[in-house]
Amino acid sequence: MYDFAASVFPLNRSLTGEGNRETLRRINAEIAESGRQFTVHEIPSGTKVFDWTVPKEWELREAYIENAAGERILDMRDNNLHVLGYSVAVDRVVPLAELKQYIYTQEDNPEVIPYVTSYYKERCGFCMAKRQLDALPDGDYHMYIDADFKDGSLTMGELLIPATEAADAGEIVFSSYICHPSMANNECSGPALMTALVRHVAALPDRRYAYRFLLYPETIGAITYLSTHLEHLQKRMKAGFVLSCVGDTRAYSCTQSKYADTLSDRVLSGVLRTRENVKTYRFLEDGGGSDERQYNAANVNLPMVCFCRSRYGNFPEYHTSADNMDFVSPEGFQGSFEVMCEVIEALEYNRHYRMTVAGEPQLGKRGLYPTVSKKGSYDALQPMRLLIAYADGRNDLLWISERAETPVKELVPVIESLKQHGLLEVVS
Amino acid sequence: MYDFAASVFPLNRSLTGEGNRETLRRINAEIAESGRQFTVHEIPSGTKVFDWTVPKEWELREAYIENAAGERILDMRDNNLHVLGYSVAVDRVVPLAELKQYIYTQEDNPEVIPYVTSYYKERCGFCMAKRQLDALPDGDYHMYIDADFKDGSLTMGELLIPATEAADAGEIVFSSYICHPSMANNECSGPALMTALVRHVAALPDRRYAYRFLLYPETIGAITYLSTHLEHLQKRMKAGFVLSCVGDTRAYSCTQSKYADTLSDRVLSGVLRTRENVKTYRFLEDGGGSDERQYNAANVNLPMVCFCRSRYGNFPEYHTSADNMDFVSPEGFQGSFEVMCEVIEALEYNRHYRMTVAGEPQLGKRGLYPTVSKKGSYDALQPMRLLIAYADGRNDLLWISERAETPVKELVPVIESLKQHGLLEVVS
C-alpha cells in the first residue's frame, strides 16, 4: 500500500483531468491480479447533478514564477501544490508588492506550501512557503500559468464485487477520493487502502454482502454519483465507509453518521473499541466533514461514516506540503487495513443467533468445559458464556460483542464451535 | 419594569382583597398603550374549586403594638409584613412573655421581618425582626389588629392575545401571582415582567400561537382557574411558564415539569443553555414549588415549568423584608425579559423543516460560501451546515438547536436566508 501510494503521489489530481484518469489506471493495474477492475465513468462538464453542475475540465500545462534575472523561484514541476487549484492562466510581469496579492502561504507554519483551491470563482494564484516569500527581494517577477478550461468530463471509478449468494444482504460501500494533488495522507492513502480491500474482498470465499468501491473527486464527485444512484443506494446500501487519511499512525478516528445510529457506526465503533488512541467525532464536528456529508445530507440519508487515522483537518500537516510520504508509513496503512478487515468480518458475522437448546448446554460432555471446578477455572469461558446467554434471538452479534466487551473477532471461533456442535443457529 | 414593580411594592396583597384589585388596576394602566387589558374575574367566597373552597375575603384595616408608654413599637404602616397573613382581630394588653407567643421572627437572620401566613387556621400574630424582639424590655404591651373576614371574592386577571392566523398552533400560557405583600422579587417582579411581555407579544407582526396571561393568588388562584379551564387547557395549552422571582441577577433558574419532557422544558432549557449561572431544578425539588405544582398535578397534567432568576426558597432574602426593591434591579428584569423574548421566538420558529433539494445545495453560487478553500475558511458556516444536514423533516428546530450547540436566535437568520433562496420549507 505504501509503495502504491508513493507511486501516485506526484500526479496532479484535481476535480477533473488527466491526473485523475492516470490515478485510476494505476489503481486498476494494482488490482489486476484480483480479476476485478474499476469501471471508469466520464460525466460531461455542464451536467446537472442535484443542485450542482459538473465543472469544466481544468488543464494545467505549466506554471512558474521567475525573477528579473530569469531564475525560476517557483515551478509546478517541483511541487504541484505551488499552483492554486483551478487557477486561470496568467502571463504578467509585476513588482513584488503586486505579486504578493497572488501568493497564498500557511500562516501558522512558514516552512510549508499550503494547498489552496478556488473551484467556483475565477482566480489565478500560487502557493509558497512563507519563509520563501518573506525572503524575496524587491524587483519584478514574471508570473506564468499556462492553463485553460474546456468542456471535458468528471472522472469516476466504480467496482462492484457481488455477494456469493443470490439472495444477498445488501451492499457495503467504500468510498475515497481522487482530487488532491501531491498529498499523501489526505489523498493517496485512501485509494491505496482501497486496492488492498478489493483484493481482500475478492478473495473471500463467502460474502453475504455485495461490496461497492467508489473513487471520485470529493464533494462534486459524491454528489454526481449520488444523483444517479440515490434510489438504488437507499434500497440496497446497508453500511458505508469513507476512507480518508488512513496512512499515519497517530490515532484511529471515526466520524459518525448524522444520527450515529447506523450499522456503519456500530460496526466501526465496535472494531475500534479495543484499540488505543481512538477519537470519535460527531457528524460535522470540528471541521466540516468529508464525503460522509453528502451521504448524510437531507433527502439523501444514507448510512455513511468516515474512517481515518489522524482525521482530516485535525493534524498540522493537513492540506500542506508536509503531508508527504514521510508522514505516512507501512505500519499506518497496515493498521487501517486490519481495522477494515475486522469491519468486514463483523458485518458478515453480524446475525441474530439463537441457541438450539433450552437452558445452558452441557459444555463438559463436548470438551468445552474444565473438568475440575476450582477458583478461576472458568475465566476463559466468559466469551462463550455471554454468547450462550445472549444468543436468544433478540440481539445481533454487534450488540452481544459490546455487551460482552469482547471484539467480534474473538467471538467468531466461539460461534463456529457452537455451530459445529449443533448448538447455535442463525435466526432468519 | 423596575419602576412599575416599585410602584406596586407597597400594596398589601393577600389571597384576596383590595390590594390584589389595586395591583391589577395598575397593571392594566401600565399596558394601556398596547390596546390590551386584563379582564378581572371575581370568584365568590365559598365557591368549590376542585378539592378546595374559595376562602373568605380578609380585610385588614389597622395593626400595631404599643408599649406601656403608648409608643408604637410596630405598625403595619411601616411594613405590611408585620402582620401575620390572614390574622384574626385582636385587642389585648399582655405582658412581654405572653406577647412573644404571638410574634414570628426569622431564626437565621435577626435583622429581617419574616413573611408568615396562616390561611387555613384562625390565628392572630405579628412578625418582627428578632433583634427588635430580643431588645424589648419587660412590661405590658397592647396588641391591636383591626381585621375581619367577609363573604367577598377572589380576584383573578386574564388576558388572551390571539394568534394572527385563524388556524393557530394552540396556546402559550404565562402565569404569575398577586398574593404576597411587600416583597420585590417574590411577587412584584412577576407581574412587572408580564406587563413587558404583553406589550412585546401584542406588537409581534406574526403569531402562530395565542398567548394567555394569568394573574391570581398562588395555589388557590391557580386551582380556581384550573377548575374552570381544565378541559380547554388540556386541549389547547402547548407550553407554559410561571414567572416568579425574575428581578435579581444572581442566577437563571428553571424548575422542570413533572416529567421534564414538555415543549416548555425544551424551549426554556434551550434558551438558558448559552447563559451562565443557570440552575435547573427537578419538579418539586428542594422546596415545594410554585404554581407549576398545580398545573402538573395528577389528573391535571399540563406542560408548565417555572422560570426564575434566584429561585423561590433558594435565596436568603426569600420571604423576608430583605426581599425589597434593593434586591432587584433593572438589569435583573432585563435579563428575564430577554430570556422570555427568546423563548417566544423559539416557540414561533420551532417547526419541522426540510431542504427542498437532495444533497447539499451549492452555497457558492448563491454567495453563501467562501470562494477560496483553505484551512479555517468554513468555521462560520457550521450553523448553516448543521441546519442543512438535519433539516430532513425528522426533527424540530429545538432539537436541531441542541444538536448544533447553537441557540435558536442564531439559527433564525440562517432559516430566513435559506427560505429566501427557496432551499428550505416547513413540513406541515
Added chain:
Amino acid sequence: MYDFAASVFPLNRSLTGEGNRETLRRINAEIAESGRQFTVHEIPSGTKVFDWTVPKEWELREAYIENAAGERILDMRDNNLHVLGYSVAVDRVVPLAELKQYIYTQEDNPEVIPYVTSYYKERCGFCMAKRQLDALPDGDYHMYIDADFKDGSLTMGELLIPATEAADAGEIVFSSYICHPSMANNECSGPALMTALVRHVAALPDRRYAYRFLLYPETIGAITYLSTHLEHLQKRMKAGFVLSCVGDTRAYSCTQSKYADTLSDRVLSGVLRTRENVKTYRFLEDGGGSDERQYNAANVNLPMVCFCRSRYGNFPEYHTSADNMDFVSPEGFQGSFEVMCEVIEALEYNRHYRMTVAGEPQLGKRGLYPTVSKKGSYDALQPMRLLIAYADGRNDLLWISERAETPVKELVPVIESLKQHGLLEVVS
C-alpha cells in the same frame, strides 16, 4: 437463622445424596410452626433434563490418608472439604511424590482447604491446606476413599405459598441450593434465610402474589427444575431471587438479570438504594454466576436476579474452609432478612396509583398539612407531595420511589393515609 445454619453446616452435601436429604428434613423441621412444608422430589439418575442428564448418586462412606506409621494425616471426619467432590474410590499406597498428584491446595492461601469438585469426569482426589502438604515428609502414604456411584436420584425441595386472593398477580420465586459441603456463607446461609422468609410470608395477612421457594443442587438442580416447570414459570413468574452468600456483613450485592430490566432488578435495586456498601454486578460479570444463569439462559428467559452480601467469587474465603461459621453472623443474616422483607413489601405495594381528585387535594382540612406557612414548614411533606404529583396512573410505585428518592417503606404509610382519606386508588 445463624443457629440453624450452624446445625446443617457439618452435613456432607453434594449434587446428590443423603446430605442433601437430611438438610431438607431439618429445614422442614425448622419451619414446622408455619404449617408449611417443602415437598421433596426425587429425580432418578439418568433422567434427561434439557441438554443434561441427572448424574448417578454419589455415596461417600470414608476417606482418609495415613502415613507409613499408620497415623491419619487427613480424615473426612475432620472436614468433608478434604475429599474431592464426586471422587471415585481409591485404596493405594503411594510415595509422597505420587500422592501429590492427587492433592488440591489453595494457591493464594496456604492455611485453608480449598473446595474442589470433579462432577463430570472420573477422578479421585483430596484437598488439603498447602502448609500441611508442604510439611509432609517423604515416605509412603495410604490413600483411601470408600465411595461409589449408584443409580439413585437428585433431591429437590419445593414449597408454594399461594396468594390470599384467587385472582393473584403471579408468582415470586426464591431459590437457593443444597450442594456444597461444609461452607457457611456459600451454602448454609441461603437455606437458613429461606426458612425465615417462609415463616414471614406465611404470616402475611394479604398476599397479591404466590411465593415459590426452591432448594436444589446448583446448576443441575436448577436445570432439572426448569426442564419440567418452564412453561408454568414463563406464564406465572413475575420476579425471582437466588439467595446465596447472605450471612456476612461486608456488603450487599445484586447480580442483575440478563437485561437488567426486570421487576426483580427494579425492586432489589430500589431496596438496596438506601443502604451502604452496595455492589451491583452485571449478569455474568466477574465470575460466572449462580443459578440466575440458568433462569436467564437463552430460550428460558425468566426474570431472576441474585441477592448476596459478599458475592460468590468475590470474597477471599469463597470456596475454602475459611467460609465457616465465624465468617457469618446473626447481624449478617438479619440484614439480608430485612432486605428481603422490604422486597416483598415493595412487590405487594407496587401498583399503579391514581389520585381521586383533580389537582392537589387540600391537605390542610384533613390535618395533613402545617397550618403556619413559613420557611421549612414543608420539608416533611416531600414524600406525600411527590406521591400526589406522580400518582397519575402512568407509573408504578417502584418508579415513583426512585423518582422521589424515597424507599417504598417510607411511602407505604403515605399510601395508607391517602387511601384512608379516599384520595388515592389503585388503577387496575
